[in-house]
Amino acid sequence: MTTREVRSVCPYCGVGCGIVMSIEDGKVSKIRGDKQHPSNFGRLCTKGLTAHLPLTAAGRMEDAYVRQQRSQQPARSSMDQAIAQAGERLRGIIDQHGADAVALYVSGQMSLEAQYLANKLAKGFIRTRHIESNSRLCMASAGSGYKLSLGADGPPGSYQDFERAEVFLVIGANMADCHPVLFLRLLDRLKAGARLIVVDPRRTATADKADLFLQLRPGSDMALLNGLLHLLHQNGHTDPAFIARHTEGWDELPAFLDDYTPARVAAITGLSEADIRRAAEWIGTAGEWMSCWTMGLNQSVHGTWHSNALCNLHLATGAICRPGSGPFSLTGQPNAMGGREMGYMGPGLPGQRSALVAADRAFVEQQWHLQPGSLRSEGGEGTIALFEQMKTGAVKACWVICSNPVASVANRQQVIDGLRQAELVITQDAFLDTETNRYADILLPAALWAEGEGVMINSERNLTLMPQAVLAPGQSLADWQIIARVACAMGYAEAFDYPDAEAVYDEIRRFWNPTTGYDLRGIGYRQLRQGPRQWPCAPGREADRSPLRYLNDGSSQHLL
Numbered sequence: 001m002t003t004r005e006v007r008s009v010c011p012y013c014g015v016g017c018g019i020v021m022s023i024e025d026g027k028v029s030k031i032r033g034d035k036q037h038p039s040n041f042g043r044l045c046t047k048g049l050t051a052h053l054p055l056t057a058a059g060r061m062e063d064a065y066v067r068q069q070r071s072q073q074p075a076r077s078s079m080d081q082a083i084a085q086a087g088e089r090l091r092g093i094i095d096q097h098g099a100d101a102v103a104l105y106v107s108g109q110m111s112l113e114a115q116y117l118a119n120k121l122a123k124g125f126i127r128t129r130h131i132e133s134n135s136r137l138c139m140a141s142a143g144s145g146y147k148l149s150l151g152a153d154g155p156p157g158s159y160q161d162f163e164r165a166e167v168f169l170v171i172g173a174n175m176a177d178c179h180p181v182l183f184l185r186l187l188d189r190l191k192a193g194a195r196l197i198v199v200d201p202r203r204t205a206t207a208d209k210a211d212l213f214l215q216l217r218p219g220s221d222m223a224l225l226n227g228l229l230h231l232l233h234q235n236g237h238t239d240p241a242f243i244a245r246h247t248e249g250w251d252e253l254p255a256f257l258d259d260y261t262p263a264r265v266a267a268i269t270g271l272s273e274a275d276i277r278r279a280a281e282w283i284g285t286a287g288e289w290m291s292c293w294t295m296g297l298n299q300s301v302h303g304t305w306h307s308n309a310l311c312n313l314h315l316a317t318g319a320i321c322r323p324g325s326g327p328f329s330l331t332g333q334p335n336a337m338g339g340r341e342m343g344y345m346g347p348g349l350p351g352q353r354s355a356l357v358a359a360d361r362a363f364v365e366q367q368w369h370l371q372p373g374s375l376r377s378e379g380g381e382g383t384i385a386l387f388e389q390m391k392t393g394a395v396k397a398c399w400v401i402c403s404n405p406v407a408s409v410a411n412r413q414q415v416i417d418g419l420r421q422a423e424l425v426i427t428q429d430a431f432l433d434t435e436t437n438r439y440a441d442i443l444l445p446a447a448l449w450a451e452g453e454g455v456m457i458n459s460e461r462n463l464t465l466m467p468q469a470v471l472a473p474g475q476s477l478a479d480w481q482i483i484a485r486v487a488c489a490m491g492y493a494e495a496f497d498y499p500d501a502e503a504v505y506d507e508i509r510r511f512w513n514p515t516t517g518y519d520l521r522g523i524g525y526r527q528l529r530q531g532p533r534q535w536p537c538a539p540g541r542e543a544d545r546s547p548l549r550y551l552n553d554g555s556s557q558h559l560l
């Protein structure tokens, strides 16, 4: 029996570890870490090592299913018929009720190509306000926080910073369990003498490794972060030259921070004053320091402000855009970074653009060959509001792709009520028996990660090609293909007729954004077949890494 090896990326978290699959007999028989991949240098956690098991697990959806009436059970159907039905019924609802009656709910687990096509279809062709993604539950606060603090989404630094930091502030993240391979990298650095501060209401496996564990009251992080800034300022540990050159609004801060004395912060957070002072001292005297955060800060009614307060600590100390320093948001999902770049939440448009900005709309209209003024200058109100609007009957059709909202969106009953109330629910999943599929009128079988081609972008802006390694079961197709085919069935064939994923990707490369520095122009499938590449990457750039985002020579980002 011959064994073939295919390099790819683990699809289970935003660390984005490189993997090498052994293919025997048309099946993935084994997975090992890719020693050359800059995310993991050969390491994998259990999820990566076993990522091939779901490919052949029982319960895959191999055929499409359609029901004509709610009282019936969906019946097995050919993929061609199901796609035709999906297109026809979506079109019917749009004709009768208008574009805003249709919603797409998509995923940070899909490939970049699928994310791009979903948004192109929703905003460019259907012209509904309603496209949302599960990243709203996960990364939206970090993305908005970056935009408000730094002007654009995406981390300023890279995983390489882990090898240079002297102090780590891990806040609202359980890296030991949820980003294990990156945590090993952090532990290596601790062995070399760096110090770890962990902020979490629970004593986690991550907290167990901390030099200083701040077990604060849930939801009191704002007070702690402002309290740390208060002390950094008071101790003379800020960087006035950096503040003067690169920030706005500092003059107002010290008076605001007066409210956050150690005594008051201790009272709010339940921490001891001594521990708060120690954390501020370590951060203030570190040559390089980085912070890592995830859901403990993001999943909050003031998650965006958390991200801002954390960025403020870096801006005030000038510890940003320097090897070993920076606010580093760890992405949960394997391609949430890609989805954010494609604009699949709220008013987003591809290439870190926004439908709220006239110049951005004009650029995208040109790329999509639309009449000027075609794109709408508004977005939806988010995931929770989407299901509310389904429940009230304003949104009449929902197409869920690569997500299981009945299980994962807050207020489950409202999600169920919304799906029941909708006239048409389309689900696109790799497995048949999910909580959400039970409410679907049309079920479309999706290929899993190793069964289709596409690009994934990890926490540090690194792109890895995920090639097709094995055949998809039954009639299932890659997500990007299903989206493109439904779009064609809706009458948009001129804009959705792609021969392969590479053609979709090449269109995405045209969305270079010289305002934010988002730049994939130098990264094609040709380069990605050699190995992963990190953006920003201007045409002709040889280096595969671009570890510091905002230090630029004017080639990816216009100089101010």
Ligand SMILES: Nc1nc2c(c(=O)[nH]1)N[C@H]1C(S)=C(S)[C@@H](COP(=O)(O)OP(=O)(O)OC[C@H]3O[C@@H](n4cnc5c(=O)[nH]c(N)nc54)[C@H](O)[C@@H]3O)O[C@H]1N2
Residues within 6 Å of the ligand: 012, 013, 014, 138, 171, 172, 173, 174, 175, 177, 178, 179, 199, 200, 201, 202, 204, 217, 218, 219, 220, 221, 294, 295, 296, 297, 331, 332, 333
């Ligand atoms: N094994 C495994 N790994 C995963 C995933 C998975 O499903 N399984 N999912 C991936 C995804 S999508 C994501 S988003 C990430 C999630 O990764 P993490 O965000 O690291 O994990 P969580 O357990 O959601 O939350 C992190 C920590 O926040 C703490 N926390 C809760 N409230 C507060 C608070 O008010 N303040 C502070 N400071 N901390 C608080 C919790 O106690 C918890 O330890 O994991 C990714 N990795």
Ligand SMILES: Nc1nc2c(c(=O)[nH]1)N[C@H]1C(S)=C(S)[C@@H](COP(=O)(O)OP(=O)(O)OC[C@H]3O[C@@H](n4cnc5c(=O)[nH]c(N)nc54)[C@H](O)[C@@H]3O)O[C@H]1N2
Residues within 6 Å of the ligand: 107, 109, 110, 134, 135, 137, 138, 295, 332, 333, 401, 402, 403, 404, 405, 407, 408, 409, 410, 428, 429, 430, 431, 434, 446, 447, 448, 449, 479
């Ligand atoms: N109670 C609670 N709720 C939470 C969270 C929590 O910690 N607690 N965490 C939140 C967070 S951070 C996140 S990211 C969300 C995640 O929530 P979901 O978006 O629901 O993510 P998954 O549970 O990973 O479900 C993904 C679905 O996609 C299917 N699937 C897998 N691969 C593919 C594929 O390639 N194509 C297609 N079409 N389908 C595929 C799977 O079968 C599954 O049904 O949950 C959020 N909700």
Ligand code: SF4
Residues within 6 Å of the ligand: 010, 011, 012, 013, 014, 015, 016, 017, 040, 043, 044, 045, 046, 047, 048, 049, 178, 179, 180, 181, 182
């Ligand atoms: S750390 Fe994340 S990307 Fe790496 S092997 Fe584990 S689940 Fe996969």
Ligand SMILES: [Mo]
Residues within 6 Å of the ligand: 137, 138, 139, 332, 333
């Ligand atoms: Mo997540």
